[in-house]
Structure formats: structure tokens, C-alpha cells
Amino acid sequence: MFLRSDETNVRSAAWRISLWGTLAFALGTIIIFIFLHRFLSYDIQRRSDAWLSGEVEVLGDIAERTPKDALYSRVLVEVAELVRKEIPNRNRSDGSASDSVFFLQTSEDGSLKLWAGASTSEKTLKAIRESGTLFDLPSDLHVNGIAIPFRVVSIPIEDGSRIYLGFSERDQLRVLNNLRLRFLLLWLLIVLLGFAMVFVTTRGMLNHVQEITESASRIGRSDLNRRVPTTERKDEVAHLALTLNSMLDRIESSMHQLHTITDSLAHDLRSPLTAIRGKLEMLLSSAANDEQIESIVSVMEEVDLLTDYLNQSLDVAEAKADALRLARTSIDLDELLKSMVDLYRPSLAEKGLQVTLRSAGSVIVEGDAALIHRLVGNLFDNELKHLPAAGTVTIQLRANRELASLRMEDDGPGFAPDVLNHLFESRVKGKESSGHGLGLAFVDAVTRAHGGAVTASNREEGGAMITITLPLTSSACSAERPATKGDPKHASSLSFSLK
């Protein structure tokens, strides 16, 4: 499982943590082993050297004491054979143990005098001569044709000859090789096991973090009652989840508080407004003359304005606190804009204004239809209020993979510079504006509540420009619309020329 190398796993923090952790562990254990190994091989060497030196001294002693008669060589060879059978670190199963030791005596002139051993005496003698040392202290000797070096020590004898005792390092190397092999296997096993354990535990922990992140990001404005998953454990991750949840509790309760306030404010003001409006309507139906009708109607219009102002300012207040409740449905912006253009066309025409809609077909967003209608309506109302006669309003609807963009341009005087930077704040309006200054604040608030952004600027060639971007629905993303990808030539231009 932990060797699965699909990209998400390799990229995950769990993978990296376990990789680096295991690497550090593996390196550390290797270093410790190297020290151990060196200590061990030195110790083995020291022991065998001590044995070698001791034996060679015994041999020398015997060689000196044995009378130089016919039996001399036999005695020495017998002793040497005995020595050869007493070798240390010996592997019992190895029948050819005696191969590992040789005994050599050279005469004064360096020629071979006596020999006991498995390999050829000539080669050994040749190697001793070529090595150029006297082997007073134990040292290595490489004999041509034998892979494993001998540990050789020599001792001079009174008659000028020299006794060499060589001991193959084969057993010693085998012990160390054995050690290395076993260590390597064990090391690999431990490292792999360690990696697996670290990976599994960190992945378990980080998966939980990932779960928390995912569910936290899924908790939108509309479903604040949801919480991130918690566990029974009492570790840092569980603590993170608990902290996030208590934070969500606080957010939910303050949002609930805000909703309660706006709701009760709406309720408390709407009820009397309903009564006032109803009574005015009843008065109107019994009004005697035009003068009475006019005054009642003007009061009713004021009541409607007040209601409208109340609704919009509560919407803006909620949206500013990121608490606007949206009733999301799929909206085709293209259709919506067509019907809004259709609705506003005669009113714009009455003021001598032209309107052009450029759209390349349907653009679907998830949104609150009533709020988006109101948003577009506010943009049009803005043009109706501020654009001088004979002006042109151009609306452009585009979409790329993620965003729908709605741009409204005109060729009027543009925004006053002192207003431009505060355009989307509540109660900011131009000097000549007669509105309540909520229109564009509402546009901004609703766009933000839908996860979009709005920008306003003056065009270089003159005139105002407001651009609204809204995220597309995920399903709409899959349906490619190459024609809308920034190529206005493909856009079917719907142009409404007025009067």
C-alpha cells in the first residue's frame, strides 16, 4: 500500500515526511553500523594477530631448542601442523580448515627451508620477497592466485633463518561478511517497516487534517450548521478540529444574531408598512376627486420607496457581513439580460438612449434569481439616471472556463473622480444623483455574496464601465464554449437600435 506511487500519494506530505524520516533513520543506522563494524573487525584482527604472534614465538622457540639434526625439520613441521589445527574463528563445518594456515622457514639466504601449508610454497615465498617487509609485526600478504590475503608474522632465529607463520583472513572475513549481510537484511527490513509505519500513521493523521480542510471549505455561507469531523483521540489534529468547530459555533451564532436582527427589523417595519399601504389603498378606492387621488398616490409611492430602501439596505447590511441568504437556482445570464434589455429598452429610448447586448449564447451561473435581477436592474437604473441623451449603453456577456463576465459600458461623462474610489460604498452618490445611494453598494454586495467581483472605471475613450464577474457552475465548466473565449468575432451581436 505504501509503495503505491500514484501522483497524489507522492505529492502528499505524509509521503514526504515518511521519506525524509526514513532516510534520516537509515543514514543514522548505517553510520552506527560502520563504527561497529570497524570496531569489530579491528578487534578480530587484534585477537588473531595476538594468536599469530604467540604461535610464531612458540615456533621460534622450538626451532631454536630443537637440535639441528635429522629430526629437526620433522619436529617443526609436526608442531606447525598442530598449530594449523588450532586456528581461531574456525568454521567447524569447513573441512579444509588447515588450508588457512601456512608455515614457512627460510634459510639465511632467503631460500625455502621448510614448508607446511595448502598452497604452493613458491608463490608464497615469492610474495613474501616481493612485499619487501620482514613481517616483524603482523601484516597482510597477498599471494598471487589466492583471493583472500594472509595475515603474516615472522620471527628471526639465531641461525639466521626466519620462520613465517601465515594465517588466512578467510574466516575473519567470513565472519564480517556474515555480519554485514545479516545487518543489511535486518536494516532493510527495519527501514521498510519503519517507512510503512511512519507513512501509515502520518497519512492517517494528515488524512484527518485533509478531511477537516475539505469539510471546512465545503461549509459555505448557507450551511453554517455543518461542522468538521472530530475524532475520539486527543491529539493536535483533534484539537484543530475542535477549535475550528468552536470558531464555526461563534460564526454561526453571530450570523444567526444578525439574521435575527435583520429579520425582526424587517418584520417590525414591514407590518406597519403593510397596514399603511392597505389603508391607503382602501382610501384610494373611495377617493372623491383627482386631487385626493394624487395626494394618496404620492404617499403610496413614498411608502413603496421606503419599503424598497428597507429591503435593499438590509440586503447590503447582510451581504457586508457575508451573511446574505441566497436562494440559488441555475440562471441563464444570457436569457436574463435579454429580458432585462427588453424591459428597459423603451424607458431608455424615452431618454434617447440606445442599448446593445453582445452575448455569445447561454452562460449558466448558480445564483439567487431575484437578487441578480435586482442587480442588473440597478445597473440599468444607474444609466437611466446619469447618462445624458443620445448616449449608448453596451452590455457584453462573456464566459471562460471559470468565470462569467458581464460588462456594462456607456459613452457618457463617466464617473466623477471623487466618487470613483467610493462607488460601491453605501450612500455614496454623485452630486446630481437623486437616488438613495444604495444602488451600486447593492450591486457590489450581491456580486460578492455570489463569490464574484465587481470593478468600475472610466474608459479611456470616455464613459463609464462596470464589470461584474461571477463564478460559473461546475457543470457549466465542462461544456466548452470556445466561441466565447475572448473572440468577439464569433459573438452573435444582438443590437437594438432605438427610434
Place this chain on the structure above:
Amino acid sequence: MTSNRSITYMFMRLLLVEDELHIQGFLKNSLEEAGYQVDAAQDARSAMSLAIEETYDILIVDLGLPDQDGISLILQLRQHGVSGPVLILSARRSVDDRVRGLEQGGDDYLTKPFALAELLIRLRNLVKRNGQPGSEVTRLRILDLELDLLRREASRSGQTLQLTTQEFVLLEYLCRNAGRVVTRSMILDRVWGIRNQTNTNVVDVQICRLREKVDGLGRQSLIVTLRGMGYVLKER
């Protein structure tokens, strides 16, 4: 403007559940004037007992009742076999999901403050929807104005009117409600699908253009403006 309606709805029994007495007062008056037989309740408990004792053709329920939530009252009434359609009144800002559910189940929803004319039309539509569905009309005729709903053509005294698609929809809506007041926000809702009341002057301009085409050339004026209320298409 109410004389013809009182004949149609003479025997319609209506239960009005509204806790605000001054709203209840004027609603009761105007509903009775419109020909309904109105019983009023101030809270959910009395509404419940009234609804079980009597049989009502239609109910108006305010959501903000003192003793119980309006929606749970409606659901309780439904459990007790009260089947009449309900017009929900609400002063709340957000539309509850349960209200949407009721809306889909055939009930209607109206936000305060509302125009009386709109309340009356919605009531009428509720009653009509719950009655036997009349055969689908393909032609509408009001005096000398004739609408062919299949071919989307309108004519006045045999003379074809040059209307845009949207103008035809607007005229059709007025004709379907001939003789009754329709408000500007109702027109926005039904003709343009806009439920959030925007600048209603745009409707005036639309009506003005439509009137030029329908009532122009010295014909008898059919589309009448009622100041402060809306528009009505005369049927006599």
C-alpha cells in the same frame, strides 16, 4: 371594480389568520368587499379550532404568529384534512425552504407589504388552480380585441396589431386578468419573471407603448391606468 367579483365569489369561505389587528382589519374589510365570507383568527390555536369546525375554501396565513410558526400551523391543518389552498403572508426577509415546498404543493406566497390588488388576484388564481382545470383556451376575446394564443397574433376590430413577443405576452397577461387590477410588480413577475421589485417606471413605459399600439388610431381606450394601483384591461 368589485361588483362583478362579488357575484363570482359570493359563497367563498375564507379563513384569515393574522395577528396584527390593524392588518387583519383592513384585509377583512377589503376581502369582504371583494365578495369573500371572511372569518379571522389571531393565533394558531383559534385558527386550528375554526378550521376543524368549519370548512373553508381558501386560507390566508401569516407566518409570524404569536403562539406558533405559520408553516407548522399549515402542516398541522393539512394533517387534519384541511385541504383548501393557502396564501402565505410573510414579513420575513428570506423565503423558508418549507415555504418553497408548500409553493410547489399548490399554495402561494406573498411578501409584506403587498398591494391589495395583488392579494386578490393571487387568491383568485389559487381558487381557480384548485378547481377543475378548464380546457386550455387558444383564443381570448375582450370586446373587439382578439388574441390568437397559438399563432401569437393580436387584432383589434379585425386589424392585426404589430406587437413584439414581449408586448404580446404583456397583452395576454392583461387579457387573462381582464376586468381586474394588475399591479406593476405582478406584471414584472409574470411577464419578465422578475420577482424583486425594481424601478417600476419601466413598466409604465412598456404599458404606454403597448397602449399606443392597442388603443391608438382613435380606438376606444381599453388599457386603463388606476393611479397608485396598476392597470386594468376593460372588459365592458
